[in-house]
Amino acid sequence: MTSGAASGAPARDLMEKVVNLAKRRGLIFPSAEIYGGFRSTYDYGPLGVNMLRNVKDAWWRSMVVMRDDVVGIDAAILSPAAVWAASGHLENFTDPLVDCRNCHERWRADKIEGVCPNCGSTDFTEPRSFNLMFKTHAGPVESEGTVAYLRPETAQGMFTNFANVLTTTRKKPPFGIAQVGKSFRNEITPQNFVFRTREFEQMEMEYFVPPAEAAKWFDYWVETRVAWFLDLGMPEHLLRVRRHEPDELSHYSSQTVDLEFLFPWGWDELEGIANRGDFDLQAHARASGERLEYFEQSTGERYVPHVIEPALGATRAMMAFLLASYDEDEVAGESRTVLHLDWRLAPIQVAVLPLSRKEELDGLSRQVLGMLQPHYMCDFDTTQSIGRRYRRQDEVGTPWCVTIDFDSLVDRAVTVRDRDTTEQVRVPIDGLLAELASRRGA
Numbered sequence: 084m085t086s087g088a089a090s091g092a093p094a095r096d097l098m099e100k101v102v103n104l105a106k107r108r109g110l111i112f113p114s115a116e117i118y119g120g121f122r123s124t125y126d127y128g129p130l131g132v133n134m135l136r137n138v139k140d141a142w143w144r145s146m147v148v149m150r151d152d153v154v155g156i157d158a159a160i161l162s163p164a165a166v167w168a169a170s171g172h173l174e175n176f177t178d179p180l181v182d183c184r185n186c187h188e189r190w191r192a193d194k195i196e197g198v199c200p201n202c203g204s205t206d207f208t209e210p211r212s213f214n215l216m217f218k219t220h221a222g223p224v225e226s227e228g229t230v231a232y233l234r235p236e237t238a239q240g241m242f243t244n245f246a247n248v249l250t251t252t253r254k255k256p257p258f259g260i261a262q263v264g265k266s267f268r269n270e271i272t273p274q275n276f277v278f279r280t281r282e283f284e285q286m287e288m289e290y291f292v293p294p295a296e297a298a299k300w301f302d303y304w305v306e307t308r309v310a311w312f313l314d315l316g317m318p319e320h321l322l323r324v325r326r327h328e329p330d331e332l333s334h335y336s337s338q339t340v341d342l343e344f345l346f347p348w349g350w351d352e353l354e355g356i357a358n359r360g361d362f363d364l365q366a367h368a369r370a371s372g373e374r375l376e377y378f379e380q381s382t383g384e385r386y387v388p389h390v391i392e393p394a395l396g397a398t399r400a401m402m403a404f405l406l407a408s409y410d411e412d413e414v415a416g417e418s419r420t421v422l423h424l425d426w427r428l429a430p431i432q433v434a435v436l437p438l439s440r441k442e443e444l445d446g447l448s449r450q451v452l453g454m455l456q457p458h459y460m461c462d463f464d465t466t467q468s469i470g471r472r473y474r475r476q477d478e479v480g481t482p483w484c485v486t487i488d489f490d491s492l493v494d495r496a497v498t499v500r501d502r503d504t505t506e507q508v509r510v511p512i513d514g515l516l517a518e519l520a521s522r523r524g525a
């Protein structure tokens with residue numbers, strides 16, 4: 084019996100199961116729960132913070148660490164109105180909002196197809212533009228001059244720092260600036276767990292290219308981003324590439340594709356890849372009076388680079404990996420829940436499990452733990468029967484369990500159990516690191 088997205092189309096109750104698992108096992112908690120919760124805001128628990136960090140690390144590794152043409156930055160979240168006036172967000176970052184005249188719920192007009200999802204009424208107010216940015220004031224005096232915004236995307240930090248990065252790194256197009264961090268949008272209808280929330284994390288990269296090369300690099304990044312998901316174990320049948328129609332394009336984009344994931348409610352956006360042209364650099368150059376261009380000394384050529392942008396939500400990506408990896412199967416006549424997560428994403432990578440709580444096993448078990456900890460995120464669990472402990476690890480996607488028993492004291496060997504096959508192999512402690520390395524294909 085299987086019911087997860089891992090084995091085909093997602094089952095109807097998959098969402099509920101993943102949300103329950105996330106809460107029960109400390110992956111994702113509703114925020115401020117002791118005060119009744121804060122709608123659509125979530126906290127990442129002890130296992131969730133590990134997994135979210137792993138998603139971000141995997142992205143950073145492939146986008147920055149393993150490349151010599153991309154550098155990272157970490158820009159401020161709070162920014163002055165001038166940035167958002169120039170970027171066009173003050174004017175254009177809006178959703179059309181309508182009120183249902185019957186039940187008074189508020190909806191995004193473009194998401195409800197004329198029927199109120201709450202009461203079924205078709206009687207709405209005229210659509211109004213609603214700006215999605217969170218506005219605040221910096222400093223003790225509230226005046227027009229102190230207005231500040233929480234960034235609704237990390238991208239603008241890359242554009243406002245373009246000249247700083249260019250002069251300090253001596254990079255030349257094609258080159259990219261990457262950033263991972265929080266963004267905030269006052270979404271009218273946050274929904275579907277962490278799919279659309281008001282506070283979320285983004286992983287974005289702005290790739291600056293000579294204008295004539297934009298189309299080539301756009302195709303390159305679509306391919307590269309699909310390959311990233313597949314490499315991390317995302318099943319191919321749950322991903323597709325969808326080109327935006329002209330009327331869907333954002334105010335800055337001339338070409339966009341969405342990498343879509345087959346969520347339990349259907350295909351929906353996972354990541355956007357946009358050709359932003361020179362929209363942002365031109366806009367910031369005009370508004371700031373700074374020169375935001377590239378000067379090629381060898382030819383004397385001066386130009387404003389065009390930008391290809393892969394933009395992914397870290398929290399949305401984590402949710403997609405959870406949904407894709409969730410499965411239920413049977414082991415020795417017993418049903419189990421298992422997350423078939425790639426070892427790089429798993430919140431716990433190795434569980435060290437002494438067979439008994441007796442003191443004799445403690446010393447050697449902690450020695451094994453100490454040997455593994457510099458290389459893997461480990462758990463050390465001595466509670467309950469070994470079978471139940473295996474199930475608990477399977478449920479959160481731990482790829483390997485290492486069991487220490489009384490024979491280990493004599494033969495200096497441990498049992499390694501594989502999450503997916505449940506196969507167990509006896510391995511000398513001295514060879515344990517090499518065994519795990521070979522299992523992860525290192």
Ligand code: GAP
Nearest residue numbers: 236238278279280283353354355394395396399
């Ligand atoms: N800089 C371009 C940009 O921000 P976007 O399509 O609005 O483009 C990029 O956002 C990605 O950020 C989305 O594909 C999605 O993964 C994530 N994202 C956007 N809004 C989100 C929200 N309210 N909650 C969670 N993730 C969100």
